[in-house]
Amino acid sequence: xxxxxxxxxxxxxxxxxxxxxxxxxxxxxxxxxxxxxxxxxxxxxxxxxxxxxxxxxxxxxxxxxxxxxxxxxxxxxxxxxxxxxxxxxxxxxxxxxxxxxxxxxxxxxxxxxxxxxxxxxxxxxxxxxxxxxxxxxxxxxxxxxxxxxxxxxxxxxxxxxxxxxxxxxxxxxxxxxxxxxxxx
Numbered sequence: 001x002x003x004x005x006x007x008x009x010x011x012x013x014x015x016x017x018x019x020x021x022x023x024x025x026x027x028x029x030x031x032x033x034x035x036x037x038x039x040x041x042x043x044x045x046x047x048x049x050x051x052x053x054x055x056x057x058x059x060x061x062x063x064x065x066x067x068x069x070x071x072x073x074x075x076x077x078x079x080x081x082x083x084x085x086x087x088x089x090x091x092x093x094x095x096x097x098x099x100x101x102x103x104x105x106x107x108x109x110x111x112x113x114x115x116x117x118x119x120x121x122x123x124x125x126x127x128x129x130x131x132x133x134x135x136x137x138x139x140x141x142x143x144x145x146x147x148x149x150x151x152x153x154x155x156x157x158x159x160x161x162x163x164x165x166x167x168x169x170x171x172x173x174x175x176x177x178x179x180x181x182x183x184x
Contacts, residue, residue: 020068024080027065027087030055034090051091062092069101078108089118096126100135107135112142130159134169137176153177 030037038045041054052062065084072081082105088098103118119136122129137152153173160170
């Protein structure tokens, strides 16, 4: 298990929202049991089932956990969001937006190498995930890989071209190429 996630599981933060607290408690329990569950259901997992399917976790629980992770990120509660995003990533089907959310938590917690790995996963799942391309570039810049970071900023610009909704991220990528970041 990833050290940031492990440390988050050990922290006993309390969320004032009882629904989020319930999801956090369930996620902590299921993540702690995940290695044993994966071993127990190895044949089903190899056959293509998700751990959620094996454990009878409903799609609504996964969706609620993801939405709560988003809310926690908005509230800058990254360790708690990491637990919920990690839970959905571990037990649910591979999903670019979940990988992105998990990476975002790791980036905010300054684990740039792990964040980069999950941004890469998001891009493997969805080659056109503009946010993952840009944020991966940021992480690689933090890790000192400016050449690869610049390739990702160029890819971000290419993905944004012709899409007014992506103008801000396109400008941010252009600024990064000029070494003058616009986005925090």
